[in-house]
Amino acid sequence: MRWRFDGWIAGLGTRSGTRIVLGHWPRSPLGAFSDVMVERPDGHRVLLAPSGEVAEFVGATYRFDEVRTVPVRVTTGARWRVEAGPLRMCFVPGRRGVLGVLLRGVPPPLARMPAWIAVIDRPARMLLPGVRTRGSAGNGRREWYGAQDLRPITEVRAGWNGADLGGLAEVSPPVRFGFGSVPPRPALVRVTTTVSAGP
Template sequence: MRYRFDGWIAGLGTASGTRLVLGHWPSSPLGPSTDVMVESPAGRRTLLAGTRRLAEFVAATYAFDEVRTVPVEIVRGRTWAVTAGPLRFSFRVGPRGALGRLLRAVPPPLARRPAWIRLIDLPARALLPGVRTYGSAGNGRREWYGAQDLHPITAATAELDGVDLGPLTDVIPPVRFGFGSTPRRPALVRVTTTVASPGFRTAPRSARPA
């Protein structure tokens, strides 16, 4: 069984050593949903998910030390603003560069196709160390990341439990939630994530993102 999540992933680091990965899915088998993965400087991995069903699905696919269902609010634009329980952060998106233009040139139906995604896995690793487009996930699942656009993140602010996490930095060290990391340089990626699972009951799919 294959489940498709269509939306955006943002990965960024902070001067405190905390790294954040946002998954925003206007279209998914679970309805519109958003989650944030947080890795502390000590390596503790926490999932903050907007719904219980999303928390269950993501926790069965990736590795976490703590999973929490919390209220999540998100505002999209040139500047994105996210509140997820105890976490508040915002980031500014810059104009796409050469890699973003290259991704945009691939027809979306092809970019989302698992066979194509497997084909470009090795070139993606060479261009973006730590990044994988295909791999084995938790509980016997397989996963494909079909990137269709990329914008750099040029500035960010973040606080967790009222503590300022410091200014934007690269994602160092790479995050360890799954088989691959986000790009080292903070980025917002337009992506379709396909998960092949032995079985998982889902809600009807929602509309595609605008």
């Protein structure tokens, strides 16, 4: 059995040491939704999910120390705005570079194929430390990340329970929700994620 989630992943760090991964999924087996994974400076990992169904699925696929079900609202555009429980965030995607242009040149049906994703896993690891395009997830599941675009994030304003998280920083150390991290440099990635319950 396979589930396919089509949308965007934004990964960024802040000067406070908090690292944030936003998943924005207009098309998925669970309907349109957004969720946020947060790793605090002390390593505490929090999932902010908009429903019990999303919390159950994502919580069974990745690793968290805490799962909260809260309203998650995302507005896209020149500035992306995120409201999710204790988190308030606004970030700005910049112009795509060479890697983003190359990813956009891959036909989408090919970019989403697990066989193609397996081929580019090693080059992705060499270009982007910590990044993997395929691997084992929780509960015997496997995952493939089919990237189709990449844009740098150039600016962020974020707060947690009203406390400022500081300016933009690299995702360092890498986040520990699953088998791989997001790119070390803050980025917005257009992606199709495939999750399989079998081989």
